[in-house]
Amino acid sequence: MTVPADAPHEDDRTDRPASTARRFGALFGLGFLGILALVATSGPELVELAESPDVPVSAAVLAAATVVQSSILLAVAVLVGLYTAPRVGFRSHVLERVTTGDPIVSRLRAEVGPAVALGLVAGIVIVLAEFVFAPSPETVGDTADATAGAVLSSVPLRFLYGGITEELLLRWGFMSLVAFIGWRAVGRVRGSSLDRSAPSTGLLWAAILLSAVAFGIGHLPAAATLYGELTAGVVTWIVLGNAIGGIAFGWLFWRYSLEAAMIAHASSHVVFVVLSLVIVAV
Numbered sequence: 001m002t003v004p005a006d007a008p009h010e011d012d013r014t015d016r017p018a019s020t021a022r023r024f025g026a027l028f029g030l031g032f033l034g035i036l037a038l039v040a041t042s043g044p045e046l047v048e049l050a051e052s053p054d055v056p057v058s059a060a061v062l063a064a065a066t067v068v069q070s071s072i073l074l075a076v077a078v079l080v081g082l083y084t085a086p087r088v089g090f091r092s093h094v095l096e097r098v099t100t101g102d103p104i105v106s107r108l109r110a111e112v113g114p115a116v117a118l119g120l121v122a123g124i125v126i127v128l129a130e131f132v133f134a135p136s137p138e139t140v141g142d143t144a145d146a147t148a149g150a151v152l153s154s155v156p157l158r159f160l161y162g163g164i165t166e167e168l169l170l171r172w173g174f175m176s177l178v179a180f181i182g183w184r185a186v187g188r189v190r191g192s193s194l195d196r197s198a199p200s201t202g203l204l205w206a207a208i209l210l211s212a213v214a215f216g217i218g219h220l221p222a223a224a225t226l227y228g229e230l231t232a233g234v235v236t237w238i239v240l241g242n243a244i245g246g247i248a249f250g251w252l253f254w255r256y257s258l259e260a261a262m263i264a265h266a267s268s269h270v271v272f273v274v275l276s277l278v279i280v281a282v
Contacts, residue, residue: 019099020082026098027078027168034165035070037156039063074165077173084180085172085258088199092172092258108259115252115260119267122248126241126268127275134241135233151276158273163266166215170246171253171261175211179204204254212246213239 039046046066047059055062085092096102183199216239223238224230245268253261 023082023095023098024075024078026094027081027092027172028075030094031074031078031165031168032071034157034161034163035067035074037160038070038165039066041154041157042066070165074168077169080174081168081172081176085176088176088179088183088204090172090176090179090253090258094259104259108257111252111256111260112263115256115263116267118248118252119264120271122245122264123268123271126244127271129241129244130237134237135227135231146276146280148277148280151273151280155269155273158269159266162269163262166218167249167253167258167262167265170211170215170218171250172258174214175207175250175253178210179207182206208247208250208254209243211250212243215246215249216240216242218242 043059043063046062049055049059049062081090082095093102093104093107096107097104179199182203186200186203219238219242220230220235223234227234245265248268249261249265252264
């Protein structure tokens, strides 16, 4: 059987033991910036929670627990992606830089334009869909105390945790794993000894859609705080609304790179920040 030149090879050992720690550290360190932003942004909430009589620990302990829990999830996602992503044809410029010394900027230059454009479009589509499909504002908690300062203070969380950490969790870890499992399963169903052909377009789209839905589900805890309760309408909107962005970011991860998905994710938040500032100013 002829093997396509660009097909992922199961015996491509780019994850040699000698370089695994360095490759893991590069991606984990990138994602850890988002975890720090998450803890810094949630500081007031942690202090308020620690002052509750039902919580017998300090805000510092809660912050440490948040860091530990988030770091474990990130570490698992990075490790899973290190094994599965290259085998199904996904790439990361940061990983290639650490592994082979390939330059990041020159390789990323052609991807920035499409990533920013698609991220902005995704953000606009989500905003328009929110006006049409999101639950009535009466079901949402009071936002009268929102200020420009509060909106701007959320920028590190949006760009670092949303743009970087969430992409490592959902695209690099989860989407790569789904694509890899499907690729292996399809090979076995066909009765072959797992041919080395690349995953089909349909399989990759399934991975994109599943990771997009998982992306939406991951926003339900925050939605419960915002809306007060998770009604059917709230769950449907949160999952499908966030899946809009998830599909765009997943497609960029497939067709370009992990970094392109990160740039698009951060760009979508530019739309949300600008709109929030306009609402506050009006």
